[in-house]
Amino acid sequence: MFILVVGLNHKSATVEIREKLSFSENEICDASIQLREEKSIEGCCILSTCNRTEIYAACTDLERGLASVKKFLLDRGELSSEEFSRYFYVHTLYDAIRHLFRVASGLDSMVLGETQILGQVRTAYQRACSEKVSNGIINTWFQQAITVGKRVRTETGIDQLPVSTSYTAVELARQVFGDLSGCNAMVLGAGKMSELTLKHLVAQGVQKILIANRSIEKAEELASRCDGEAIPFSQVYERMSEADIVISCTAATHYVIRRSFVEEVMDRRAQKPMFLIDIAVPRDIDPEVAQVSGVHLYDIDDLQNVIDQNLEARRKAAIEAENIINKEIHQFLRWLNSLFVIPTIIALKSKGNEIKEKELNRALSKLKNLSEKEKKVVSSLASSIVNQLIHDPITQIRQYAAMPEGHLYSEILQNLFCLDVPGQRQKHVGHRKQEYVEKIRCHG
Incomplete structure (x- = not known):
């Protein structure tokens, strides 16, 4: 299962473009149901405010899911593919997690650290749940984003410094x-x-x-x-x-x-x-x-000086907030990658045991004179060889689960060992590897 975000906001698009993609509360419900009916989309949530419209989705196939969301938005706004490239942003996997956490924390808002967006994220999630268009991944993702948003405000006080006149x-x-x-x-x-x-x-x-x-x-x-x-x-x-x-x-x-x-x-x-x-x-x-x-007089310049000081304090608080977000990302990432890793480990062990049993039966059928004790020794030897062969891959893949590219190692392992993991095995890992490697390089 893959996650992605497709959207536009006050930084990427003018209000004339944003208003074409805005949704009323009733429209969001119908649109969410329509989007959820796409075969590649297992769960979704639409966040629509005056400054942003974003679709969060959990997909069985990343490329098909993105294509479905893109078509949905272009049809909605009556926009061209060229306009999509100009005004929209797409975030997947690690970047998608970071984006939602930053949005909920007010770090992606027009007014840095503002509080209204956290309530809007919560409302969007609750609406997705009530319309039954979310799934386990969307639920965990948004629940943690709301927790992160609260934690950032509590620990940094970023929302406690006024920045409006x-x-x-x-x-x-x-x-x-x-x-x-x-x-x-x-x-x-x-x-x-x-x-x-x-x-x-x-x-x-x-x-x-x-x-x-x-x-x-x-x-x-x-x-x-x-x-x-x-x-x-x-x-x-x-x-x-x-x-x-x-x-x-x-x-x-x-x-x-x-x-x-x-x-x-x-x-x-x-x-x-x-x-x-x-x-x-x-x-x-x-x-x-x-x-x-007895008179205290302030004019607009006095207020602006206070606002400037508060903005600078908010920017410093935002640095602290980013550190909190980074820690929370890795926690969520470990859980998300476990959805790839655990089934892969189970499939690898199952295949190892399947091969062991097949070859063991073949060998024993040729060794007619072995005693029961000797058969147990041979069986134990076969089990030991299989376990030692798969031990290092399993150990490594568990360690990779906490890394941004953890799911990629799971896919590679699935392809190398021809593992049958329903809904996960990919045929074009190499094609996407460069994309993920580039993302990883950008994140250091």
């Missing part, structure tokens, strides 16, 4: 106030950035949220989504003293919050600390506001 803004507020559940917040503006910031504030359990916008209708629409209170922009000054956190992201071309006003607000707050974050370009808040006692 809106999340970083809220995280900085949390660092100032600690628990935000007792805080009130005010958001100026009702655009996309304000909406994202509000989501993070709600997630942190902020007590009350005021939303001010020059279009009160837009403010009311946004407030309805987060259980906030919409206020006219003209009320910003009088209501700001209620806010512990002020996040401003308007489209104004001038300062909307000035030092003199903030000084008055702080007097009304009895100098209780206030956190202001300006994520607008041009800036909404006069930089002089930072001089007011």
Whole structure:
């Protein structure tokens, strides 16, 4: 049994191409069943997100399986073979294992270390199980990938460092106030950035949220989504003293919050600390506001510096994550190659015993005068010769089971000894050997 991945993502294809291959939840179910009906495919799982569409498959024949998946995707997207070569990637065996483990760990994501992809991998696997299109290999592969994704995040903390502007803004507020559940917040503006910031504030359990916008209708629409209170922009000054956190992201071309006003607000707050974050370009808040006692002011450049530091920390965490993945790959590889190795060893022993019995019977039929004791000696000798002949191949193939090319040695042994291993024996090992050797060379 062979495993492969065929897909495209944000790095290999534009959104115009990706959307042709996107699947809704209902479409994935039907598509998975259709794909599973291909003779060479024993199990499959489709992962489809806004940034990637990938098919994971376990095949009895690697070349036929790849051809089936390729045709399926080309038909789905109405694409040419040339476009397939341009936009898609294909990973087999060792590379396929690594790819899924990296995807689940967030190392192949647009935002390094993001957490959403792990849930998407889990959902894709659960869907494959419920539709009964997975098999033992797909099950073990995805189960271990999910475990790897959890382990990477737990041991490296790669997902704990904010790298989006809106999340970083809220995280900085949390660092100032600690628990935000007792805080009130005010958001100026009702655009996309304000909406994202509000989501993070709600997630942190902020007590009350005021939303001010020059279009009160837009403010009311946004407030309805987060259980906030919409206020006219003209009320910003009088209501700001209620806010512990002020996040401003308007489209104004001038300062909307000035030092003199903030000084008055702080007097009304009895100098209780206030956190202001300006994520607008041009800036909404006069930089002089930072001089007011009790005020913590951050602008977009301050946030970007934090984001850059966090990105660098994530890149360092990713190196540690790759080490974890490498160890997990070898563990899975040992199990996967055992699916080749164990049947091969059984077949080799069976063939050795078959030859021994055949030749032993022939010899004994010619040695009529041997006593029972002598026959046992001859039989023991024959068994010893067979066991010694196959001992080294068996020992070596067991050691190779943990190596990327372990399955290849099993195939070679099957061909050299003409072993009958159902569903495994290959006629063109030599043709694929160069491909695998090249992969091995690339992996060191």
